[in-house]
Amino acid sequence: MAERPYVIDEMISAKSIAARIEALAHEIAGEFAGTDKLVVVGLLRGSFVFIADLVRELDLPVEVDFLEASSYGNAMESSREVRILKDLRGEIEGRDVLVVEDIVDTGHTLAHVMTLLRARRPRRLRSIALLDKPTRREVEIHADWTGFEIPDEFVVGYGIDYAQHNRNLPYIGKVRFV
Numbered sequence: 001m002a003e004r005p006y007v008i009d010e011m012i013s014a015k016s017i018a019a020r021i022e023a024l025a026h027e028i029a030g031e032f033a034g035t036d037k038l039v040v041v042g043l044l045r046g047s048f049v050f051i052a053d054l055v056r057e058l059d060l061p062v063e064v065d066f067l068e069a070s071s072y073g074n075a076m077e078s079s080r081e082v083r084i085l086k087d088l089r090g091e092i093e094g095r096d097v098l099v100v101e102d103i104v105d106t107g108h109t110l111a112h113v114m115t116l117l118r119a120r121r122p123r124r125l126r127s128i129a130l131l132d133k134p135t136r137r138e139v140e141i142h143a144d145w146t147g148f149e150i151p152d153e154f155v156v157g158y159g160i161d162y163a164q165h166n167r168n169l170p171y172i173g174k175v176r177f178v
């Protein structure tokens with residue numbers, strides 16, 4: 001997206017995000033109760049704020065790792081190619097793994113990453129997305145936990161960027177061009 005003048009309208013407050021994360025962390029701790037260690041995999045860069053808040057609410061032994069994927073549109077085939085730019089540092093075979101995504105939009109990124117990680121034979125593989133735009137979906141995929149379903153709007157803040165700006169906003173805002 002080329003940068004045009006815009007304003008940001010608050011969509012989800014910092015307080016609502018914090019309350020939702022507390023509830024989600026509780027559910028996740030229940031699901032993985034008794035694990036020796038949960039490998040929490042953040043998808044860079046958009047999930048870095050979410051993962052930081054989520055792990056601090058998780059009452060489980062955790063290890064944190066990161067993976068960076070990039071998806072490129074292919075107009076000719078109306079498909080997406082997902083490339084891994086940075087892979088995990090650790091092995092996940094036989095481990096409990098939670099993939100943390102900022103937004104599930106078309107779904108290509110999460111679908112690709114889950115297929116890739118499943119092939120490494122983790123014991124349990126689950127996913128969580130802070131935001132979900134269900135109306136944009138191109139591949140059939142749902143995160144196991146979702147923070148908030150949102151309409152088809154371009155959003156920023158809480159780790160999510162517009163041309164590398166606005167990641168440091170404490171809330172989720174909607175970009176409105178003026």
Ligand code: IMP
Pocket residue numbers: 046071101102103104105106107108109110153154155156160161162
């Ligand atoms: P998907 O492969 O289409 O599901 O793409 C997901 C990725 O696209 C997210 O991890 C974001 O990095 C990016 N993305 C999707 N929607 C937005 C948005 O509204 N604002 C900023 N980035 C977005």
